[in-house]
Amino acid sequence: MSTRTAEEIRADRTAALGRALTALLAVTAYALAWIIKRSWRRLLPVYWVAAELALAWVAGPLGLSWQTVGIVALAIAATAAGWKARSRTVRAWRAAIAVVLGGCAVATVAGGGPAAMAAHPTLTIAVPALLGAVLGWPWWHHLRHHTPPPAPAPVLAAEPADVIDPLTAHWQRRWEREVLAAKVCEGTNLIQAIEPRPGVTEALVRLTPGTKPGPLFKSGPDVEVALDLNEGAIGWRSTGKRAWVRVVLVERSYIEGGVTWTGPTYNGGRFEIARFADGSPGNWIASRPNYGVLGGLIVGSTGAGKSRALGALIANLLEGGVQVAVGDPQNGQSLPAWKDAVDYHPGVDKSALLGRRVHAEVMRRAQLLGDAGVEAFDENDPRVKALGLRALVVIIDECQLILIPNTPLVALIEQAAETMRKTGVGIVLATQLPQMKSLGGSVRLRDAVVAGNALILRLSNRGSGTTILPDDFVGDPFALQAEIDGKTTAGMGYLRNGGRVGMLCRVPHLDEAAAAAAAPRVPVRWNVPEVDPKSPIVLPGYRAPAKTAMTTPGGGSAVDKLRAAFGAGRKTSTAVVEQEAPQTSAEWVLACLRRGPASAQALLDRPDCPVNQSQLYALLTRLKDAGRISPPAQRNGPWTISA
Numbered sequence: 347m348s349t350r351t352a353e354e355i356r357a358d359r360t361a362a363l364g365r366a367l368t369a370l371l372a373v374t375a376y377a378l379a380w381i382i383k384r385s386w387r388r389l390l391p392v393y394w395v396a397a398e399l400a401l402a403w404v405a406g407p408l409g410l411s412w413q414t415v416g417i418v419a420l421a422i423a424a425t426a427a428g429w430k431a432r433s434r435t436v437r438a439w440r441a442a443i444a445v446v447l448g449g450c451a452v453a454t455v456a457g458g459g460p461a462a463m464a465a466h467p468t469l470t471i472a473v474p475a476l477l478g479a480v481l482g483w484p485w486w487h488h489l490r491h492h493t494p495p496p497a498p499a500p501v502l503a504a505e506p507a508d509v510i511d512p513l514t515a516h517w518q519r520r521w522e523r524e525v526l527a528a529k530v531c532e533g534t535n536l537i538q539a540i541e542p543r544p545g546v547t548e549a550l551v552r553l554t555p556g557t558k559p560g561p562l563f564k565s566g567p568d569v570e571v572a573l574d575l576n577e578g579a580i581g582w583r584s585t586g587k588r589a590w591v592r593v594v595l596v597e598r599s600y601i602e603g604g605v606t607w608t609g610p611t612y613n614g615g616r617f618e619i620a621r622f623a624d625g626s627p628g629n630w631i632a633s634r635p636n637y638g639v640l641g642g643l644i645v646g647s648t649g650a651g652k653s654r655a656l657g658a659l660i661a662n663l664l665e666g667g668v669q670v671a672v673g674d675p676q677n678g679q680s681l682p683a684w685k686d687a688v689d690y691h692p693g694v695d696k697s698a699l700l701g702r703r704v705h706a707e708v709m710r711r712a713q714l715l716g717d718a719g720v721e722a723f724d725e726n727d728p729r730v731k732a733l734g735l736r737a738l739v740v741i742i743d744e745c746q747l748i749l750i751p752n753t754p755l756v757a758l759i760e761q762a763a764e765t766m767r768k769t770g771v772g773i774v775l776a777t778q779l780p781q782m783k784s785l786g787g788s789v790r791l792r793d794a795v796v797a798g799n800a801l802i803l804r805l806s807n808r809g810s811g812t813t814i815l816p817d818d819f820v821g822d823p824f825a826l827q828a829e830i831d832g833k834t835t836a837g838m839g840y841l842r843n844g845g846r847v848g849m850l851c852r853v854p855h856l857d858e859a860a861a862a863a864a865a866p867r868v869p870v871r872w873n874v875p876e877v878d879p880k881s882p883i884v885l886p887g888y889r890a891p892a893k894t895a896m897t898t899p900g901g902g903s904a905v906d907k908l909r910a911a912f913g914a915g916r917k918t919s920t921a922v923v924e925q926e927a928p929q930t931s932a933e934w935v936l937a938c939l940r941r942g943p944a945s946a947q948a949l950l951d952r953p954d955c956p957v958n959q960s961q962l963y964a965l966l967t968r969l970k971d972a973g974r975i976s977p978p979a980q981r982n983g984p985w986t987i988s989a
Contacts, residue, residue, distance in 0.1 A: 391482025406459030419448025533557030545598025578850025607856035610665035646803030651837035673697035723770030756786030757953035803839035943984035
């Protein structure tokens with residue numbers, strides 16, 4: 347039996363005590379870390395105050411001076427201010443916490459450290475705790491009102507899934523065997539397909555390098571033939587990526603039997619004016635926040651549903667509280683149901699005066715909003731509300747009856763359409779003739795109105811001259827028949843900005859009289875007086891012609907006669923008033939050059955130019971070859987009348 351000495355026993359006991367203390371320290375550290383992890387968000391200001399008190403307490407035993415503590419506090423404040431945060435306000439708040447509590451620690455150390463804390467607990471302990479609670483209030487307020495971000499809604503994946511589902515495999519086989527085999531949509535691969543509703547398939551298509559989406563969007567009729575689908579059953583959607591597009595394939599049309607009117611759907615400046623073949627809504631965008639009010643163009647032959655579309659447009663605008671004025675050159679025959687519901691102007695003369703008043707309204711609003719510092723019209727802007735301005739949409743049906751080519755009214759409507767958006771005014775033009783002459787021959791007017799919205803219904807004949815359809819329009823409204831299998835196609839057409847490029851849509855069938863009776867009345871508040879019918883139409887940027895006094899041949903003084911003989915004192919007016927237009931484009935060019943030399947670009951910039959750029963250059967070449975005009979001496983120089 348071995349015996350141990352007293353020293354060995356004490357050593358063993360000391361080692362056991364050390365192990366126990368180590369274990370206790372580890373458990374305490376773990377518990378403290380767990381408590382801090384669980385409570386640091388709610389007790390963070392408490393930790394600030396505890397750190398300040400600990401610094402002030404240990405400064406005494408460690409022999410730290412108040413200058414050293416001040417340097418430490420300044421370093422902490424600089425770090426808090428320079429640390430990355432979501433805003434400058436958060437940085438300033440953190441720096442304020444470090445400065446205030448650091449100042450308390452410096453004052454405590456300067457007063458004696460632990461001795462000062464024992465002698466004056468109110469100033470050294472209670473005051474820092476109160477300041478920490480005040481400075482911590484923004485943190486607790488943030489925790490109380492913090493809400494987690496909503497989970498994103500499931501959408502069609504932009505990237506293909508690794509596992510191919512049966513629906514995707516089915517359409518991949520059809521796309522390869524029926525579409526690509528027919529030399530249609532070459533350079534594409536169908537990657538994924540979903541079925542949002544019965545009879546409708548939405549597929550994600552990837553483009554190979556070198557394939558452009560523009561020509562692909564116009565291949566809808568070829569895809570319909572390859573897949574044996576109905577006319578207008580293909581619609582394309584952009585994904586925001588150049589290499590990916592979406593195509594909607596409709597095997598079961600939701601508009602074949604017509605679309606029922608269920609009432610206005612105005613919401614946030616947009617509403618449903620038509621329903622696509624796949625059952626999705628086709629929205630008309632009347633306004634956007636901080637952007638202004640948009641106009642549009644509606645074209646459709648007789649019986650195509652143009653009046654029905656205008657009725658749905660007016661009903662939704664009135665439901666949204668938008669002021670509506672209607673010009674009806676057909677003396678009340680175009681939209682008779684809405685005579686008492688809107689500001690109605692029947693007849694050619696009153697419709698023309700409405701166009702002139704709209705131009706004056708746009709110019710007046712531009713001045714008011716510019717003086718108020720408003721960049722774009724928004725009804726929710728307090729500055730716009732202070733001016734009493736509200737959104738105004740002016741609809742002119744059968745606009746071809748007042749927009750006569752080479753007349754000053756066309757230039758007025760053109761300028762109003764180009765500048766109306768930011769003033770809160772929208773112009774909607776409707777016509778049944780798909781030629782540019784329906785808009786006075788103005789390409790700029792066409793481009794200005796279709797930049798907002800364009801609804802193209804069934805058209806019977808292209809006619810002669812340039813078509814009214816936008817250059818990037820996809821669809822063939824001329825191929826639509828008035829009836830298919832004994833069923834009317836009234837209301838069918840194409841919506842240019844509806845998110846279904848090339849797909850047929852249909853305007854709902856509404857009872858215009860009932861819709862007009864149920865629509866709210868929104869009175870129109872004009873900021874300009876009515877236009878005097880006897881006043882001349884002055885083109886934008888010109889002054890009105892000055893009135894000269896009537897004199898007898900022998901009247902006037904000798905000085906006046908001498909000045910008149912030499913042409914002194916006479917002022918040539920730059921105003922352009924309504925006058926008889928030249929009969930041909932050649933006569934128009936000659937009339938312009940007789941007033942003075944002008945370059946080809948100057949002729950194109952004139953608001954009454956009856957031809958486009960290529961036609962003008964061809965016309966100038968013919969007149970030069972005929973010896974009637976002289977070419978410019980240098981490039982882009984002025985043309986002149988031949989001597």
